[in-house]
Amino acid sequence: MRTSIIIVLVLIFGITTKSQSHFLGDTLIKTISVFDNDTIYKYVNFDGEFNELPRPRTAAGQIPEPVVFNYKPKSLIINSIKEIFNPKEIDELIESKCSVQCISTSTGKVESVSFMFAEREPEICFNKFVSLSQKIKEKLTIETEFNMEIEEGGYVLSTNPLYVELKRELSH
Amino acid sequence: MVQTNEETGTTRGFMMTVIPDQEYLASGGSIDSIDYYYRGADFSGLIVFNHLDGSFANGWKYEEGEVKNCFLPSRNQSSNLLKSVTILHIRYCYNLEVSYAGYSSTKRVCHSEDQYVFTAAFSSAGGGSSLFTRPSSEFGTLGGGGGAYLPSASLQPLTNSIALNNMLLPSQTLLLEDALDELIGVCSDEYIYNELVAQGKKFNFKMDSSLGGFAGYDPASKTFSFRNNDAISSGKLKEEFFHAFQDAFYAGGISQYYNAAGNVNIEFEAKLYRDITAANCCMAFYESSAPQSVKDQYTRWIQSLQENPFSITSTDYQKWLKLFNQYTNSYSSPLSSNLSYPHAIDHIINISNCF
Numbered sequence: 001m002r003t004s005i006i007i008v009l010v011l012i013f014g015i016t017t018k019s020q021s022h023f024l025g026d027t028l029i030k031t032i033s034v035f036d037n038d039t040i041y042k043y044v045n046f047d048g049e050f051n052e053l054p055r056p057r058t059a060a061g062q063i064p065e066p067v068v069f070n071y072k073p074k075s076l077i078i079n080s081i082k083e084i085f086n087p088k089e090i091d092e093l094i095e096s097k098c099s100v101q102c103i104s105t106s107t108g109k110v111e112s113v114s115f116m117f118a119e120r121e122p123e124i125c126f127n128k129f130v131s132l133s134q135k136i137k138e139k140l141t142i143e144t145e146f147n148m149e150i151e152e153g154g155y156v157l158s159t160n161p162l163y164v165e166l167k168r169e170l171s172h
Numbered sequence: 173m174v175q176t177n178e179e180t181g182t183t184r185g186f187m188m189t190v191i192p193d194q195e196y197l198a199s200g201g202s203i204d205s206i207d208y209y210y211r212g213a214d215f216s217g218l219i220v221f222n223h224l225d226g227s228f229a230n231g232w233k234y235e236e237g238e239v240k241n242c243f244l245p246s247r248n249q250s251s252n253l254l255k256s257v258t259i260l261h262i263r264y265c266y267n268l269e270v271s272y273a274g275y276s277s278t279k280r281v282c283h284s285e286d287q288y289v290f291t292a293a294f295s296s297a298g299g300g301s302s303l304f305t306r307p308s309s310e311f312g313t314l315g316g317g318g319g320a321y322l323p324s325a326s327l328q329p330l331t332n333s334i335a336l337n338n339m340l341l342p343s344q345t346l347l348l349e350d351a352l353d354e355l356i357g358v359c360s361d362e363y364i365y366n367e368l369v370a371q372g373k374k375f376n377f378k379m380d381s382s383l384g385g386f387a388g389y390d391p392a393s394k395t396f397s398f399r400n401n402d403a404i405s406s407g408k409l410k411e412e413f414f415h416a417f418q419d420a421f422y423a424g425g426i427s428q429y430y431n432a433a434g435n436v437n438i439e440f441e442a443k444l445y446r447d448i449t450a451a452n453c454c455m456a457f458y459e460s461s462a463p464q465s466v467k468d469q470y471t472r473w474i475q476s477l478q479e480n481p482f483s484i485t486s487t488d489y490q491k492w493l494k495l496f497n498q499y500t501n502s503y504s505s506p507l508s509s510n511l512s513y514p515h516a517i518d519h520i521i522n523i524s525n526c527f
Contacts, residue, residue: 033465036491040468050464063459064385068407069452099475118472145407147385149399157467159453161475 022048023103023112028130041096041121043129046103046112056106056146056154064146069158072108072141077160078169080135084128092122094167100136100160106153108141116159173208173321185224186321192217211319213237221321223342230322239319330356330365336374336394340404347404348377354406355413359526360449364417373420389415391427414442414516421516434508440496441514444489447474448481448517456492460499470495481527486513 028043055063071077077100081090096117103112113133144156174185190203196216206212211219214236220243221229231243265282328345330352331338338345356362376395380388386403389396389412396412398404418438419426429435443456453474457467470492477484490512497504521527 033468035465035469038469038472040465040472042468051461065455065458067411067446067455068450071452097472097475099471101471116468116471118475145405147387147408147411149386157458159471160451161453161478164475164478167479 022046026130026134028114028126028133039119041117042101042114043126044114045133046114050103050155050157053103053155054152056150056156057152058148059151062148064148064150066144066156066158067147068145069156070143070145071160072143073139076140077136077162078165080132080139081162081166084132084135085124089122089124089128090166090170092124094163094170096120096122097163098122100162102136102140102142102158102160104142104144104156104158106144106146106150106156108143110137110140110142111155113137186229187222187224188321189220189222190217191220208321211237219319225341225343227341227343227346229342232319234319331377333369334365334373334375335377337376339376339378340398344379344398344401344404345377347401351404351406351409355409357406358449360445360520360524361410361413363520363524363526364413368416368420371420373416375416387412389413389419391415391419391425391430394419411442411446414445417520418442418516421519422511429505429508429511431505433506434511435505436497436500436503437493437508437511439503440493441511441517443496444474444492444514445517445520448477456496457499459502460496461501462495462499466495466499481521484514484518484521489514 024045024047028045029047031042031044033040033042058064081093085093097119099116101114101116102110104110113136115129115133142156142158144158173188174183176183188208190206192201192203193216196214201212201214201216206215206219211234215234216236218231218233220231223229232239233241233243263282263284265280268279268281270277270279328349331345331349340348352365356365374394376393378395378397379400380397381399383397383399383403386399387397387408394416396409396416398408415426415438418441426438429438440456447454447456454467454471457470460467462470473488473492493507493512497507
């Protein structure tokens with residue numbers, strides 16, 4: 001039987017007041033979700049359901065599919081990782097299969113940066129993820145191309161497979 | 173100019189502008205007798221060809237009846253509309269001083285050179301103009317064999333290799349060529365393109381402003397359609413191109429699944445291909461009503477396939493196909509047992525040497 005459980009564990013860092021749209025500023029919340037016996041650990045920078053956020057719409061009211069997410073500058077996340085984390089911690093990010101989940105506006109502004117891990121959590125000081133989240137929000141823009149013309153702006157969710165990129169980077 | 177090929181019956185049109193040099197006119201030359209087939213034994217000047225939509229096609233520089241240089245559109249100027257060509261007659265002068273055995277004399281020496289100045293309007297910017305000029309010596313000399321109108325197809329090898337009936341304007345064909353060029357920058361997409369060319373597959377390309385999405389592929393008519401010029405991009409073409417590959421790969425093509433059992437199999441496989449080969453994920457469940465935990469788990473599966481594409485299993489594929497069918501109403505259909513495994517993706521993973 002398929003099961004889906006989400007457990008909110010600890011509110012660890014941050015003092016920012018939540019906005020109506022549930023973006024958490026400099027706060028990350030640790031959650032664990034289980035689906036079909038697979039466990040995903042997340043440090044979320046957003047405490048709502050993405051599906052409930054306003055989405056980009058076509059003139060006919062449809063939700064268009066993104067066809068390309070262009071992260072600009074392309075190397076910002078990898079470079080920021082190298083600035084914030086030491087080599088041992090970068091190994092931890094790879095081992096815990098870390099990926100970065102961004103909620104951005106259809107005009108490209110990044111509003112929320114969360115982290116997702118599979119199998120286990122990394123043994124890394126939590127504050128470092130808060131710093132990384134802040135830096136990405138400050139410096140990254142995400143240009144999204146859609147499969148239909150959008151009439152009304154909204155929020156877009158994209159995930160960067162950070163650990164896959166880090167593995168490739170280290171193998172070169 | 174309107175030309176008809178008597179063998180094939182096809183007709184093409186273009187515009188031809190003749191711009192004589194000052195010296196040619198001063199020496200009694202005339203442009204009255206110059207036409208497409210006869211340029212005159214001593215014609216000096218420029219002959220410029222524009223496509224029927226006004227965009228620049230190519231140009232030829234003549235000196236005393238011989239072609240000396242060829243002007244071709246560069247890719248990033250594909251949307252320019254040539255507005256004017258002006259010849260700047262530049263006279264260079266300097267003083268030459270000769271000294272010998274205490275005797276010196278100064279002589280003023282002059283020579284002239286023609287510079288061609290093109291003025292083009294950026295059609296996509298909705299106005300404004302830009303000026304580009306190059307000395308004629310920067311262009312390659314083609315010898316006496318040139319002088320003709322060059323239709324876009326001859327300059328668009330990627331499009332030309334797969335086009336059966338290209339109904340796009342020349343400027344749109346240039347956009348398509350750029351999109352294909354960018355698309356095949358991804359190894360697996362290059363494999364798909366090369367496979368289609370190797371199998372001799374040909375497609376129609378057309379604009380269709382009534383299209384719901386930006387781009388579409390119709391397997392019944394083998395036609396790629398674009399809603400507007402913005403739709404002609406590699407990102408918007410990618411999934412449609414994969415559909416064309418599925419159409420060639422699966423026995424009987426994919427039109428048999430349109431609005432029938434198997435439609436969801438075809439669509440999910442195309443979205444899975446896009447997600448596995450994309451730098452950032454994920455599109456398949458994007459507009460679905462699936463809970464975030466399902467979407468996160470799908471993202472995890474895609475990441476594991478990006479790490480090791482050979483790890484794809486029938487069990488996992490069927491699990492995600494069923495969830496996609498359950499949560500994505502716009503593509504939902506009865507499942508096809510013939511397509512319970514992503515054979516087209518599996519073929520690309522195993523044969524392309526890209527993974």
